[in-house]
Amino acid sequence: MHRTYTVTEIRDENYRTKTLVLDRALIAKPGQFAMVWLPGVDERPFSIAAASPLTLTVVAVGPFSERLHQLGEGERLWVRGPLGQPFELPAQPSGKRLVMVGGGYGVAPLRFLAREALTANAAVEVCIGARTAADVLLAERLVMDGAVVRVMTEDGSRGGRGLVTAALEAAVLEARPASVYACGPVPMLEAVESRCLAHGLPYQLSWEARMRCGMGLCGTCEVHGRRREGWLACSDGPVSVS
Amino acid sequence: MTDAVDLTCEFLGLRLPNPIILASGVIGTSAALMVRAAREGAGAVTAKSCGPGPRAGHPNPVAVDWGHGVINAIGLSNPGAVAEVALLADAQARLRSLGVPLIASVFGGTVEEFATVARIVSGADPDLIEVNVSCPNVADEFGTPFAASCADAAAVTEAVKVAAVGIPISLKLAPNVPSIGRIAAAVVEAGADAITAINTMPGMVINADAGRPVLSNRVGGLSGPALKPIALRCVAEVASAVEVPIIGTGGVMTGRDAAEMLMAGATAVGVGTAVWYRGVSVLGEIADELCAFLRGSDCAGLGDIRGRIFE
Ligand SMILES: Cc1cc2nc3c(=O)[nH]c(=O)nc-3n(C[C@H](O)[C@H](O)[C@H](O)COP(=O)(O)OP(=O)(O)OC[C@H]3O[C@@H](n4cnc5c(N)ncnc54)[C@H](O)[C@@H]3O)c2cc1C
Ligand SMILES: Cc1cc2nc3c(=O)[nH]c(=O)nc-3n(C[C@H](O)[C@H](O)[C@H](O)COP(=O)(O)O)c2cc1C
Numbered sequence: 001m002h003r004t005y006t007v008t009e010i011r012d013e014n015y016r017t018k019t020l021v022l023d024r025a026l027i028a029k030p031g032q033f034a035m036v037w038l039p040g041v042d043e044r045p046f047s048i049a050a051a052s053p054l055t056l057t058v059v060a061v062g063p064f065s066e067r068l069h070q071l072g073e074g075e076r077l078w079v080r081g082p083l084g085q086p087f088e089l090p091a092q093p094s095g096k097r098l099v100m101v102g103g104g105y106g107v108a109p110l111r112f113l114a115r116e117a118l119t120a121n122a123a124v125e126v127c128i129g130a131r132t133a134a135d136v137l138l139a140e141r142l143v144m145d146g147a148v149v150r151v152m153t154e155d156g157s158r159g160g161r162g163l164v165t166a167a168l169e170a171a172v173l174e175a176r177p178a179s180v181y182a183c184g185p186v187p188m189l190e191a192v193e194s195r196c197l198a199h200g201l202p203y204q205l206s207w208e209a210r211m212r213c214g215m216g217l218c219g220t221c222e223v224h225g226r227r228r229e230g231w232l233a234c235s236d237g238p239v240s241v242s
Numbered sequence: 243m244t245d246a247v248d249l250t251c252e253f254l255g256l257r258l259p260n261p262i263i264l265a266s267g268v269i270g271t272s273a274a275l276m277v278r279a280a281r282e283g284a285g286a287v288t289a290k291s292c293g294p295g296p297r298a299g300h301p302n303p304v305a306v307d308w309g310h311g312v313i314n315a316i317g318l319s320n321p322g323a324v325a326e327v328a329l330l331a332d333a334q335a336r337l338r339s340l341g342v343p344l345i346a347s348v349f350g351g352t353v354e355e356f357a358t359v360a361r362i363v364s365g366a367d368p369d370l371i372e373v374n375v376s377c378p379n380v381a382d383e384f385g386t387p388f389a390a391s392c393a394d395a396a397a398v399t400e401a402v403k404v405a406a407v408g409i410p411i412s413l414k415l416a417p418n419v420p421s422i423g424r425i426a427a428a429v430v431e432a433g434a435d436a437i438t439a440i441n442t443m444p445g446m447v448i449n450a451d452a453g454r455p456v457l458s459n460r461v462g463g464l465s466g467p468a469l470k471p472i473a474l475r476c477v478a479e480v481a482s483a484v485e486v487p488i489i490g491t492g493g494v495m496t497g498r499d500a501a502e503m504l505m506a507g508a509t510a511v512g513v514g515t516a517v518w519y520r521g522v523s524v525l526g527e528i529a530d531e532l533c534a535f536l537r538g539s540d541c542a543g544l545g546d547i548r549g550r551i552f553e
Binding site: 001002004035037039040042043044076078080212213214215216217218219220222224229230232235 | 267268269270271272274275277278290299301302303304305306307308309312314316319447449451452453454456458514515517518521522
């Protein structure tokens with residue numbers, strides 16, 4: 001069932017991204033998501049960017065995300081979740097080197113994971129990919145959290161120029177990570193997967209797909225591909241573990 | 243105590259490795275997912291219902307867990323019969339090698355559409371065609387389901403029976419009728435080889451804070467735990483009314499629930515919503531639990547409990 005939440009704080013993250021802090025917690029792990037319902041509008045999946053209080057980071061790319069951006073403090077939204085399988089940290093994270101790769105809104109769930117890992121004394125390096133400097137998400141916050149951050153932009157306006165997998169490659173060559181975590185568009189995930197396979201590194205990827213029931217019933221969010229046959233992003237994922 | 247329990251289920255000449263059948267509309271949307279259901283232990287798998295043309299289905303929300311079960315109004319999303327037949331053929335080729343029968347599911351807006359869709363999907367050589375005359379979630383477009391009237395349900399049965407050229411058919415009935423036994427008798431008289439009972443029960447869930455129905459379609463079909471007593475009553479009524487085999491479906495979450503369905507007169511047991519509560523592996527787990535129940539009850543096979551409430 002949906003539970004009613006009220007927006008208590010709105011933070012601008014970049015020119016098209018806002019973080020909505022809600023009035024109470026949702027017990028959830030990094031990598032899990034919730035279905036967010038605006039009555040009369042639609043219901044869409046959003047990653048849990050923080051659990052206590054529940055926090056969502058929304059990139060305005062279309063009708064639904066724009067409606068979320070129009071919400072003001074004190075306004076309500078409805079949440080069904082947590083849903084899906086979370087990222088798993090190593091059994092003993094202390095002292096382990098973890099590399100995370102985020103594109104687009106994908107940095108938001110990774111920051112939740114990064115904060116848990118840092119609290120457990122892991123060393124966290126986050127590679128952030130974006131089109132331009134203006135699209136870079138949450139880099140300063142991650143640095144304040146204690147992570148090492150590498151930025152790549154397609155036009156070179158901030159950090160290195162090129163795709164985020166170049167930053168992953170550099171991070172891996174510097175020191176072998178215990179695990180790689182990624183969330184972002186499917187082509188980015190496929191590139192990260194092939195780099196991890198080439199290096200023989202364990203990895204966890206959070207997949208995006210159109211979702212309807214969110215309950216593993218309707219079959220809409222099946223991720224096709226040789227490595228994941230008959231795999232549902234909402235209930236088997238969104239996180240796949242190598 | 244008997245040591246060997248035989249879960250093999252004879253159904254219209256088919257041999258199911260066990261009586262647990264994946265119900266229509268739950269993960270039956272691709273060959274890969276249907277093969278997965280078989281590998282996870284289903285004794286047969288039913289594809290998502292398909293109609294004459296592609297349908298996107300309803301906008302979100304399309305399903306929620308309301309506390310005692312699920313309500314859904316997916317809206318019969320499907321790729322249309324022509325695309326579906328390719329998917330079914332792919333699934334059938336892979337399921338045959340696993341020894342798990344494939345059940346196609348068809349719907350239409352008119353008697354002729356039912357027949358057309360059945361003729362097209364016959365091309366994939368499914369082991370059974372289930373005829374969904376009972377979807378409660380498309381009333382705005384299709385009007386009252388055919389399962390609501392003996393004459394309408396019989397007319398669909400006759401047309402599909404001819405179109406299915408030798409493939410047996412099962413009519414999937416609705417619980418919300420004054421006498422499901424009379425509908426069952428009418429479709430069996432018209433040529434139905436089996437009955438699937440039941441589809442979901444129409445309902446509405448409202449969120450009081452939002453002051454609105456939760457589903458975009460406003461109404462939907464109730465499934466899961468809340469449906470079980472309704473399904474057991476319907477299966478028992480159908481079993482009393484007709485002799486054909488029944489796929490007893492509705493609210494089965496455990497092997498014990500499956501045993502109850504068999505005791506009410508079912509030959510095989512459909513499982514859908516349990517996939518939400520327990521994951522896809524629930525299909526094999528329910529079969530294992532049913533096996534354990536039979537062993538603990540000193541039964542050697544399904545025949546020992548089938549229809550027991552009538553003894
Ligand atoms: C598990 C999961 C978690 C998600 N978490 C988040 C999240 O934390 N924050 C978030 O903002 N979104 C997230 N999304 C995406 C979100 O559910 C919607 O798809 C998104 O808000 C677009 O909906 P819309 O109606 O605004 O635009 P639509 O009309 O659906 O999309 C407009 C266009 O933008 C493209 N597009 C869709 N999503 C994105 C995107 N994220 N970035 C760039 N282009 C996009 C579409 O392909 C389309 O071309 C998540 C999706 C999944 C499956
Ligand atoms: C998400 C969902 C989609 C369904 N889609 C169909 C369908 O396309 N065709 C059909 O005949 N029944 C459909 N059903 C009904 C189921 O096959 C089954 O009859 C009903 O859910 C009761 O069984 P259960 O409690 O085990 O789920 C659907 C049910 C659910 C929950």
